[in-house]
Amino acid sequence: AQKVTQAQTEISVVEKEDVTLDCVYETRDTTYYLFWYKQPPSGELVFLIRRNSFDEQNEISGRYSWNFQKSTSSFNFTITASQVVDSAVYFCALSDANYGGSQGNLIFGKGTKLSVKP
Amino acid sequence: DAGVIQSPRHEVTEMGQEVTLRCKPISGHDYLFWYRQTMMRGLELLIYFNNNVPIDDSGMPEDRFSAKMPNASFSTLKIQPSEPRDSAVYFCASNAAGQTFTSGNTIYFGEGSWLTVV
Numbered sequence: 001a002q003k004v005t006q007a008q009t010e011i012s013v014v015e016k017e018d019v020t021l022d023c024v025y026e027t028r029d030t031t032y033y034l035f036w037y038k039q040p041p042s043g044e045l046v047f048l049i050r051r052n053s054f055d056e057q058n059e060i061s062g063r064y065s066w067n068f069q070k071s072t073s074s075f076n077f078t079i080t081a082s083q084v085v086d087s088a089v090y091f092c093a094l095s096d097a098n099y100g101g102s103q104g105n106l107i108f109g110k111g112t113k114l115s116v117k118p
Numbered sequence: 119d120a121g122v123i124q125s126p127r128h129e130v131t132e133m134g135q136e137v138t139l140r141c142k143p144i145s146g147h148d149y150l151f152w153y154r155q156t157m158m159r160g161l162e163l164l165i166y167f168n169n170n171v172p173i174d175d176s177g178m179p180e181d182r183f184s185a186k187m188p189n190a191s192f193s194t195l196k197i198q199p200s201e202p203r204d205s206a207v208y209f210c211a212s213n214a215a216g217q218t219f220t221s222g223n224t225i226y227f228g229e230g231s232w233l234t235v236v
Contacts, residue, residue, distance in 0.1 A: 045209060045227040091161065105151070105174070106225065108161040
């Protein structure tokens with residue numbers, strides 16, 4: 001069975017601190033996708049990144065970076081120099097590639113609530 | 119480009135009433151998904167369609183829930199009769215199947231319909 005674990009329920013940091021959100025996943029599939037979504041207080045789900053299981057390259061996008069390690073089944077997300085606007089709930093998600101090419105059957109983690117204080 | 123459009127954004131209804139949530143996917147997307155978010159269960163997939171055909175409804179909680187997709191640009195999720203435990207945020211999402219495993223496509227979520235059943 002597929003499963004995503006985000007062990008950190010809540011994290012609180014002070015602005016400009018770096019913070020890493022952990023994500024551990026379980027799947028028996030060899031082909032799969034991993035995602036991160038942001039849910040700000042307004043409630044919408046904002047797509048941040050998608051990774052396929054063959055691509056273990058780390059990715060950096062501005063202050064955001066992601067570390068994908070198949071050996072530990074982890075897909076961690078780091079925010080550098082955090083800002084108040086980063087305050088949100090962050091979800092890690094997993095999908096397989098067996099739905100006719102769609103990746104929309106997402107298995108979500110419970111989310112990590114990040115609070116960045118000024 | 120318009121994203122996934124959901125209506126209503128907020129609904130408060132009395133127990134026993136029928137509730138209909140609506141979704142317009144992104145034009146050209148052939149997959150449509152309905153997700154539900156609750157504090158207890160987090161984000162979970164209810165049902166998804168491919169080319170207007172329901173493919174997997176195993177996440178639909180019970181017979182009180184039904185979903186339809188009469189055409190490529192419209193879907194409904196209906197709850198009849200509604201109960202207080204149905205109070206949740208209901209998200210619609212859509213994406214297009216990727217041509218290859220590595221291409222993939224982003225899954226776009228609507229802003230959600232916040233349902234309160236009193």
